[in-house]
Amino acid sequence: MDWEAQPGEILTLFGPSGSGKTTLLRAIAGLIRPQEGNIEIDGQVVFDSANKVWVPPHHRGIGFLTQNYHLFPHLTVAGNIGYGLSRGALAELQARVKELVDGFELTGLEDRRPHEISGGQQQRAALARALAPYPALMLLDEPFSSLDQELRRNLRRELRASLQEAKVPAILVTHDIEEAISIGDSIQVINNGKVEASGSPLEILGQPGQGRVARLVGVENLLQLNIAALHPQDGTMVCVGNSEEGLKLEVPISDVGKGERVTVGIRASDIILADAEPRGSSARNRLPGTVSDIQLRPPGYEW
Structure with a gap:
């Protein structure tokens, strides 16, 4: 080194x-x-x-x-x-x-x-x-x-x-x-x-660029997805899971092509929870989910 x-x-x-x-x-x-x-x-x-x-x-x-x-x-x-x-x-x-x-x-x-x-x-x-x-x-x-x-x-x-x-x-x-x-x-x-x-x-x-580095620097959620579509006009691309009903996310575009497999990292601090459809939000990705467990942690706690 x-x-x-x-x-x-x-x-x-x-x-x-x-x-x-x-x-x-x-x-x-x-x-x-x-x-x-x-x-x-x-x-x-x-x-x-x-x-x-x-x-x-x-x-x-x-x-x-x-x-x-x-x-x-x-x-x-x-x-x-x-x-x-x-x-x-x-x-x-x-x-x-x-x-x-x-x-x-x-x-x-x-x-x-x-x-x-x-x-x-x-x-x-x-x-x-x-x-x-x-x-x-x-x-x-x-x-x-x-x-x-x-x-x-x-x-x-x-x-x-x-x-x-x-x-x-x-x-x-x-x-x-x-x-x-x-x-x-x-x-x-x-x-x-x-x-x-x-x-x-x-x-x-x-903004770690590699999945391996993302794990080392504490990005909590690393998802293996496939690129389904590219939207260069607004700088995004659509990434999906393996199944048709699987996860679908719109993320910033990178130097990859349609059909390629990528790792998408999502920090816990970037996730907002809501019990109703958010209004006035610019968030492109809105996913339904169920709260299965709650653990209390102080502000700034590293998981």
């Missing part, structure tokens, strides 16, 4: 557990050695199997933030943030720590230990520590997964703003669709160690 992240931008690696996302981050960081390939960070080749190049992790200039944060329990917040900075100039070290403390709203917590601050404050302290030595690249391995929804949304905004201001490229691993759309500039859908699709988050997650 190929990956690329520009300064101040976030590349999101999206996919199910076991697809290889974290393994890729660990390879970039130098925590594992790939069997074959090459890795370049900010113009420096840090791994090249053909030329036997291997740069150890501590010389790669990488910040790595995981969901566990890994703050040093015996150090204060300020001590954690300044841990990776050069001890040569004390005034510069203190100025950098203060800059990050203020920027991540940790003022007043500088002398506290990690167990004395909240989970959100720990996350901000860990991110500040990772950014302190001006890394050439940030790696983020599901850093928000242990936080509640409201805190996750707030910290996403803070993280994105911090990376843009510092002009640091980042690669984020997540399996959360909302997170991938809200924070990423580009996305790669990964499955079984391979990139299935890449592009903008809204394009890939909102």
Whole structure:
């Protein structure tokens, strides 16, 4: 696979557990050695199997933030943030720590230990520590997964703003669709160690073009239908099931021909239920059905 992240931008690696996302981050960081390939960070080749190049992790200039944060329990917040900075100039070290403390709203917590601050404050302290030595690249391995929804949304905004201001490229691993759309500039859908699709988050997650990718990004209803008719004048085509009395849907036209078999994806959020014929609706597809079961879920719940 190929990956690329520009300064101040976030590349999101999206996919199910076991697809290889974290393994890729660990390879970039130098925590594992790939069997074959090459890795370049900010113009420096840090791994090249053909030329036997291997740069150890501590010389790669990488910040790595995981969901566990890994703050040093015996150090204060300020001590954690300044841990990776050069001890040569004390005034510069203190100025950098203060800059990050203020920027991540940790003022007043500088002398506290990690167990004395909240989970959100720990996350901000860990991110500040990772950014302190001006890394050439940030790696983020599901850093928000242990936080509640409201805190996750707030910290996403803070993280994105911090990376843009510092002009640091980042690669984020997540399996959360909302997170991938809200924070990423580009996305790669990964499955079984391979990139299935890449592009903008809204394009890939909102309108996945392949049935396999649609399943990975959580499209709930995937229907195998045949194209019965094309209506290029209004940009639609009619798709039907195998039997004459089967499902019939009018969908946006694509680059296919009459009689071909296609996969039609319908998100649950795009379905409207009504107990009477809707009036004044522009919906082309109106299907009768029977409610067989009701399960209560909070808004935004992923099925």
